[in-house]
Amino acid sequence: MDIETDEVTVVPLEYFGFIISSQIEKNNTVNKSYPYNEPIAPDENNRLKKDSHVKCDNIIILKPDNIIMKWGNITAAQYERFMDLYEKSLEE
Numbered sequence: 001m002d003i004e005t006d007e008v009t010v011v012p013l014e015y016f017g018f019i020i021s022s023q024i025e026k027n028n029t030v031n032k033s034y035p036y037n038e039p040i041a042p043d044e045n046n047r048l049k050k051d052s053h054v055k056c057d058n059i060i061i062l063k064p065d066n067i068i069m070k071w072g073n074i075t076a077a078q079y080e081r082f083m084d085l086y087e088k089s090l091e092e
Helices: 076-090
Strands: 002-004 010-012 016-021 037-040 052-061
Touching (some): 052 076
Antiparallel strands (some): 002 010, 037 052
16 A cells, blocks of 8 residues: 655555554543544454554654564554544644
């Protein structure tokens, strides 16, 4: 999956990331103080070991040399959900 910028340059999606944490007491369904920490359950696709959350108010840009390995994947629907929350966080 790729992202197009205003300059019509394609940037591989693998160079962007969100922080994932297993501190579920800080997700937005448990604690309203963290409105952009979206829960994510473990499955075969994402390879998580326990219930976690995605911190959707901060995107990390990774340099290709810093990517050692890719752990798991998310679905297109999850990606859209996380990006919607990220865009909402920018409005504040």
